[in-house]
Amino acid sequence: MNFDLNEDEEMLKALAERFVADNYDFDSRRGYLNGANGFSPEMWAMLGELGLIAAPLTEESGGMSLDATAIATVFEALGAGLVVEPLIENVMVAARLFERVAPDDIKAAWMEALAMGSRRIALAHAEHRARGGRTFVETGVDANGALTGAKSCVPAGSGVDGYIVSVRESGAPASADGVAMYFVAADAPGLSVNPWRMVDGTVAVSLTLSAVPAVRLGGSLADLAENDLLASLARSAEAMGIMQCLFDATLDYLRTREQFGVTLGSFQAIQHRMAAQYAVIEQARALLNLAIVSAGSDRFASAVFGLRAFVAPAAVELGHEMIQFHGGMGVTDELFIGSGHKRLLAISRWPDDPEVALDRFAKVA
Helix, strand or coil, X not given: CCCCCCHHHHHHHHHHHHHHHHHCCHHHHHHHHCCCCCCCHHHHHHHHHHCCCCCCCCHHHCCCCCCHHHHHHHHHHHHHCCCCCCHHHHHHHHHHHHHHHCCHHHHHXXXXXXXXXXXXXXXXXXXXXXXXXXXXXXXXXXXXCEEEEEEEEEECCCCCCEEEEEEECCCCCCCCCCEEEEEEECCCCCEEEEEEECCCCCEEEEEEEEEEECEEEECCHHHHHXXXXXHHHHHHHHHHHHHHHHHHHHHHHHHHCXXXXXXXXXXXXXXXXXXXXXXXXXXXHHHHHHHHHHCCCCCHHHHHHHHHHHHHHHHHHHHHHHHHHHHHHHHCCCCHHHXXXXXXXXXXXXXXXXXXXXXXXXXXX
16 A cells, blocks of 8 residues: 655645754743743744644635645654644644534634634533543533533643533433533633643643533534544654654664663663564554544544554553663653653543543444
8 A cells, every 4th residue: 555645745744844843942842831821822823824723624714624644744743843832632623623513603703713823722521520431521501501510621721712612401411412512712701710731741721610601502522522533643643753753862862872881772682672662663653554544434433543542552651661761861851752751641641541542442443
């Protein structure tokens, strides 16, 4: 099978790689991450100018309707640079879901700004009592259309202009039916936003809603799940980019760092461990390619779940190995290694554990 990229995909890859090369070094990234919202507004605006924010959206919204191959290509390139701008959470998840479920009049008022990056929205779905279940929703709506409840974790939810909130309209809290999406402005009365840092340094928020006015968008948990397939593919592709970068950086280190008068890479035990991690990367890439070629078929969901079930734990273990080869300095802020591992840890646990993806794979495989 031919996995060569076409001309448009090569252009997108080059664009993402050039963005990383021109704007990201380790010190710059640390500065971006320390910003109030966990990323750089200037870099976000640049991504908008380059068209990378709009690209995953439909052509009607000014995007390119990127397919699975293009999405994987772009996010693997951004992952290799440890880019902190929240393209996955604010665009792949929230903007695409908004585009999918919002009525035409609301889309007309928001989609152009979302595509340009001048506005951001985030999905508020996870609740404290859900314990990894994607159908559990207790947040409710009263007769006046006001929302009451709490959302425990909203990644990239700091500084946004609004939230898509999953709301229970009927049924038991864990029922797959009876849930719709509502839109809440970030400055709505009764909305309390509490920001906090995730393990990788990015900013998430928790929401408390007390009779918050909202607009009903519609949609269902099925829309959320369908929308999340490409977002999950993007997360796995980002993890692939980070894994490859950590591996390459460690390989260079082992070839130059000397101990007992010889390079560390000359020790057979280390060679075997690096060979094992090389095999892991190749397995992950094979699963990524399987997901890409399955797009558009009834096997796509299974392939994406299987990819995540493998990549999430494998990426964390690879990070452990690369840190150990570097010794104590592997976890310091002076090296890419520790920061990359923290990002892999965050990806592996959000929006759910790899065991959940494995369960879903088993159900649809």
